[in-house]
């Protein structure tokens with residue numbers, strides 16, 4: 001018999017307060033975090049001393065209106081080498097393949113769509129240049145709705161930083177590790193992890209030499225993502241606040257020309273500084289970036305019969321003014337056990353008032369036998385009929401209902417309250433599958449009266 005007290009050793013347990021790569025990180029979604037890269041750089045007793053420590057400039061970054069309810073108030077105080085106000089005029093630069101709401105290049109389309117992965121990037125493509133918009137809804141200028149982007153990149157951003165005034169960015173890598181250098185410090189984001197960069201926070205993305213990165217981005221124009229209510233689930237479960245890790249302060253103090261690219265009202269604008277804007281020596285607040293390991297998600301499911309709606313898989317939600325009606329939800333289909341008795345276990349056939357974009361980080365998805373590839377995606381718009389493909393239906397209808405571990409994939413969904421309208425390039429893309437409807441062919445009549 002194994003002595004359970006000896007079954008786990010502490011040899012490989014990372015120290016508390018460390019994240020990927022052993023770097024010091026700060027734990028807890030929505031917390032009031034604080035960090036200083038140089039001892040004494042963070043004022044201890046006020047935000048705006050007459051002279052900030054070490055000759056730094058104090059600057060507030062507000063992510064909510066000053067007077068929103070306390071639970072929704074978001075702001076951080078940054079202590080930096082130069083204030084962000086020191087910049088020349090921004091000028092328009094090419095939007096390339098980035099598009100923004102309102103989406104008017106195509107009309108909303110009730111068809112089901114599925115795309116193969118994006119083609120490889122042209123050599124020299126960085127994260128910003130490699131953004132490719134699939135579609136979205138709402139209006140960035142009204143701070144509502146969302147956009148779905150993909151990215152592919154093979155080049156770092158040593159002298160270029162990006163900031164998005166239009167919304168926060170949820171970055172979902174599928175291939176390649178991203179090193180995010182942000183105003184708040186560094187985040188390592190590997191496939192299977194996600195990064196959340198709040199509205200307005202500036203960051204650069206580095207990619208290991210000789211590698212190529214690929215993934216998905218949900219741009220949320222609406223209320224910032226928050227953890228969902230747990231209702232009768234109780235005080236624990238789904239994503240735990242403590243598993244969200246914010247960076248510790250880490251600054252770039254080398255004076256050199258650095259281009260700041262700012263997405264504003266759907267367009268890219270740029271200005272070149274004579275220094276890096278990633279020069280924050282200390283900070284405190286709750287408007288901060290995070291990284292989260294999707295495999296930390298505590299999956300809730302049925303232990304009797306039937307298949308719960310996938311809202312139980314919600315990692316983060318951007319609420320709207322109507323309770324329970326999300327501007328956008330981020331949902332993960334993580335490894336889990338299926339034990340339902342007399343139950344069709346894969347996702348059921350359905351039509352949904354919410355619109356569903358799905359992506360695949362790894363492996364396969366249990367509703368699709370073939371054709372839904374890592375790096376690819378599918379869109380099932382408002383009320384579009386979808387569900388298991390024929391092969392999955394046949395297999396699951398005849399399966400022996402023994403307890404089954406679903407652990408051969410990691411899929412996710414961006415779900416949103418409004419139909420997703422495609423960007424023109426997504427409708428005409430060479431990697432758009434032309435035969436997606438046929439996956440449901442052959443679901444023949446079985447009715448016998």
Ligand SMILES: O=C(O)Cc1cc(O)ccc1O
Pocket residue numbers: 307308309310346347348350352356367380386387413
């Ligand atoms: O369409 C999908 O595959 C996502 C999904 C999964 C599920 O288990 C139930 C409903 C649903 O939309």
Ligand SMILES: [Fe+2]
Pocket residue numbers: 350352356380386
């Ligand atoms: Fe669905």
